Amino acid sequence: MSTLRFFAIKETLNRKPVEILEGKRRSELFGENVFNKETMRQSLTKDAYESVNSAIEKGTKIDRNIANQIAQSMKDWALSKGVTHYSHWFQPLTGTTAEKHDAFFETIDDGGAIEKLGGSQLVQQEPDASSFPNGGIRNTFEARGYSAWDPTSPAFIFGTTMYVPTVFVSYTGEALDNKTPLLRALNAIDNASVAVCKYFDKNVKKVNASLGWEQEYFLIDSALVSSRPDILLTGRTLLGHSSAKGQQLDDHYFGTIPTRATAYMRDLEIECMLLGIPVKTRHNEVAPNQFELAPIYEEANLAVDHNSLLMDVMNKVAERHNFKVLFHEKPFKGVNGSGKHNNWSLSTNTGINLLSPGKTPMSNLQFLTFFINTIKAVHDNEELVRATIASASNDHRLGANEAPPAIISVFIGEQLTSVLKELENVTNGKLSPKEKTDLKLNVVGKIPEILLDNTDRNRTSPFAFTGNKFEFRAVGSMANCANPMTLINSIVAKQLMDFKVEVDALISKKELKKDEAIFNVLREYIKKSSNILFEGNGYGEAWEIEAAKRGLSNNKTTPEALKAKISDKTIAMYKSVGVMNRVEVQSRYDIEMEDYILRVQIEGRVLGDLARNHVVPTAIKYQNTLISNVQGLKAIYEDDFKRVAHAQLELIEDISERVDIINTTVTKMINKRKDANTIDDLERKATVYCKEVKPMLDEIRYHCDKLELLVDDELWPLTKYRELLFTT
Numbered sequence: 001m002s003t004l005r006f007f008a009i010k011e012t013l014n015r016k017p018v019e020i021l022e023g024k025r026r027s028e029l030f031g032e033n034v035f036n037k038e039t040m041r042q043s044l045t046k047d048a049y050e051s052v053n054s055a056i057e058k059g060t061k062i063d064r065n066i067a068n069q070i071a072q073s074m075k076d077w078a079l080s081k082g083v084t085h086y087s088h089w090f091q092p093l094t095g096t097t098a099e100k101h102d103a104f105f106e107t108i109d110d111g112g113a114i115e116k117l118g119g120s121q122l123v124q125q126e127p128d129a130s131s132f133p134n135g136g137i138r139n140t141f142e143a144r145g146y147s148a149w150d151p152t153s154p155a156f157i158f159g160t161t162m163y164v165p166t167v168f169v170s171y172t173g174e175a176l177d178n179k180t181p182l183l184r185a186l187n188a189i190d191n192a193s194v195a196v197c198k199y200f201d202k203n204v205k206k207v208n209a210s211l212g213w214e215q216e217y218f219l220i221d222s223a224l225v226s227s228r229p230d231i232l233l234t235g236r237t238l239l240g241h242s243s244a245k246g247q248q249l250d251d252h253y254f255g256t257i258p259t260r261a262t263a264y265m266r267d268l269e270i271e272c273m274l275l276g277i278p279v280k281t282r283h284n285e286v287a288p289n290q291f292e293l294a295p296i297y298e299e300a301n302l303a304v305d306h307n308s309l310l311m312d313v314m315n316k317v318a319e320r321h322n323f324k325v326l327f328h329e330k331p332f333k334g335v336n337g338s339g340k341h342n343n344w345s346l347s348t349n350t351g352i353n354l355l356s357p358g359k360t361p362m363s364n365l366q367f368l369t370f371f372i373n374t375i376k377a378v379h380d381n382e383e384l385v386r387a388t389i390a391s392a393s394n395d396h397r398l399g400a401n402e403a404p405p406a407i408i409s410v411f412i413g414e415q416l417t418s419v420l421k422e423l424e425n426v427t428n429g430k431l432s433p434k435e436k437t438d439l440k441l442n443v444v445g446k447i448p449e450i451l452l453d454n455t456d457r458n459r460t461s462p463f464a465f466t467g468n469k470f471e472f473r474a475v476g477s478m479a480n481c482a483n484p485m486t487l488i489n490s491i492v493a494k495q496l497m498d499f500k501v502e503v504d505a506l507i508s509k510k511e512l513k514k515d516e517a518i519f520n521v522l523r524e525y526i527k528k529s530s531n532i533l534f535e536g537n538g539y540g541e542a543w544e545i546e547a548a549k550r551g552l553s554n555n556k557t558t559p560e561a562l563k564a565k566i567s568d569k570t571i572a573m574y575k576s577v578g579v580m581n582r583v584e585v586q587s588r589y590d591i592e593m594e595d596y597i598l599r600v601q602i603e604g605r606v607l608g609d610l611a612r613n614h615v616v617p618t619a620i621k622y623q624n625t626l627i628s629n630v631q632g633l634k635a636i637y638e639d640d641f642k643r644v645a646h647a648q649l650e651l652i653e654d655i656s657e658r659v660d661i662i663n664t665t666v667t668k669m670i671n672k673r674k675d676a677n678t679i680d681d682l683e684r685k686a687t688v689y690c691k692e693v694k695p696m697l698d699e700i701r702y703h704c705d706k707l708e709l710l711v712d713d714e715l716w717p718l719t720k721y722r723e724l725l726f727t728t
């Protein structure tokens with residue numbers, strides 16, 4: 001083993017887990033560092049509290065004077081906890097989070113200083129935003145982006161800084177972040193759902209979308225990561241032969257969590273408690289060194305913030321434990337990748353989960369209404385659904401080798417399938433009294449309240465109904481949940497608006513009773529969207545063929561998939577629900593296309609370097625050893641040397657051939673990148689990177705990995721898969 005690899009591993013094995021003392025119960029720590037309702041009630045005047053509360057519940061504006069009071073209380077609370085700085089915290093379109101810290105510290109006239117936070121500083125800030133991606137919305141000379149307080153997500157303390165969650169918008173009002181469209185989508189789904197709920201219950205005033213994410217990740221020792229430039233710079237391994245043992249024994253999933261990983265998780269969970277992130281579940285995932293963490297679900301905006309915050313905190317806590325967290329969707333070839341299931345549902349202010357079957361036929365009809373409208377929304381927008389989760393890294397997880405296809409389908413389970421079959425036969429127009437009773441009692445009335453156990457069997461579906469929620473499973477582990485949440489809430493809001501129009505029309509024009517009208521519209525929806533329903537193996541080849549027959553899209557790569565984001569249909573949809581205008585949609589598309597190009601470009605550069613400066617020189621060094629060996633044998637055996645040097649000669653040739661292929665392919669790849677970089681049109685450029693540059697990465701890797709198997713282990717400079725995946 002090379003000295004570099006030897007020391008990296010030795011250092012890892014000597015590590016002791018950092019233990020932190022708990023003392024208190026977790027429930028006592030929960031939300032301790034959050035300026036939540038409880039804290040506000042204690043520290044704000046009645047007026048101020050009511051004002052924030054109404055901003056949270058009803059979206060009303062907060063008056064300047066009140067903002068001053070709130071800022072003052074927030075500052076006092078933060079100072080009492082040893083905080084020195086505050087920061088507007090936002091989610092720019094890079095997909096991560098951004099922060100700029102300011103001290104509370106202010107000088108005063110007499111030369112002294114005080115701690116201060118004014119209302120205006122709390123409510124709005126103007127960070128220099130010229131370096132965030134904006135897709136051409138703002139010219140850099142007027143690079144003004146404003147961050148504005150989002151009172152629906154509470155301020156929190158991490159370290160010695162108080163963070164205020166904010167939206168980030170341009171001077172002209174366009175969204176420059178992931179949160180703004182999300183808040184608009186949540187508003188749209190609220191309005192559309194409340195309007196539909198009125199058919200069933202006049203008391204419904206507000207509908208909240210909920211999100212429960214499940215975060216998968218790999219934990220790798222940081223010393224080992226430092227010895228791998230590819231992981232360091234791209235988040236994944238660009239080469240490396242698979243380990244003799246991988247995940248084939250299925251011994252990692254739900255296995256005993258390694259001690260060092262447990263210590264990390266404990267530390268992380270305590271930080272989460274303090275931050276009010278309700279983490280609950282932790283376990284090993286399928287691949288070695290792969291884990292999952294899931295919270296109790298929350299209101300979607302808060303849950304999205306909590307996931308972004310969690311990813312930051314995971315990185316920070318990992319530093320203490322000398323781990324590096326890999327969020328990449330496919331860090332290692334040949335073992336499972338990571339995803340982030342988004343569990344989504346809708347609940348009313350009256351405490352009803354609209355995606356949970358109820359106790360009465362009427363509440364079940366309400367359930368079916370939301371259930372079927374969601375299916376219809378996914379059906380009508382399947383290509384956009386696929387586009388929303390597209391990224392260079394998620395391409396390795398969807399539509400690639402050893403990965404499920406990039407086809408969107410919905411799994412609902414046997415029982416609900418048969419309910420939909422029966423509803424498909426509802427009479428067109430008025431229903432006979434017998435049919436009405438039959439529908440109510442035998443079809444709708446028969447949906448069991450607890451579907452959970454019957455529905456969660458199929459783990460291969462990208463969008464599955466799991467008893468009381470839909471689970472969007474195709475989301476990548478690196479993704480910001482704001483995007484899938486903006487999408488689902490927007491398409492379902494649009495669908496519910498259309499549904500209401502159709503039902504109202506049947507009631508007024510055809511004089512149908514409300515229930516009759518609803519049954520009639522739902523029947524048509526079931527017929528129209530049945531193509532999206534699929535109960536079989538979503539990972540099988542047969543499904544790709546079947547899906548093509550059904551006319552479902554199968555966009556395997558990001559450049560192909562993203563097109564659906566700027567179709568006229570998409571732009572009209574986002575406009576109709578007031579979530580994004582054409583400029584905002586287009587700018588996001590541009591940013592994502594560019595992100596794709598840049599990521600493949602960086603991977604190309606890193607692999608070129610690894611291949612030329614690490615692999616090839618090492619192979620040649622080993623080849624030289626073989627050559628001197630052959631020369632020695634020749635001196636001893638003279639003409640007979642070929643008999644004894646047979647293996648060495650073969651190895652020498654094999655190395656030469658592979659070195660030659662690697663070297664020429666690296667040159668070709670560099671030239672192809674140069675060509676591609678002259679193309680202005682983003683889609684064409686991304687396509688060249690995807691179809692012409694990327695395959696060369698695979699070609700180079702293939703031969704590097706073969707060399708890894710040939711070359712003396714003592715010389716090989718790069719930490720191997722078995723070391724990365726099996727050292728904890």
Ligand code: ADP
Nearest residue numbers: 210211212213294295296297343344345468469
């Ligand atoms: P798994 O998918 O691993 O079997 P579960 O189905 O138990 O796990 O739950 C996964 C996630 O779904 C958790 O984060 C949980 O809080 C969330 N969840 C449960 N009910 C809902 C709901 N009504 N709305 C949104 N998320 C939910």
Ligand code: MG
Nearest residue numbers: 214341343471
């Ligand atoms: Mg799940």
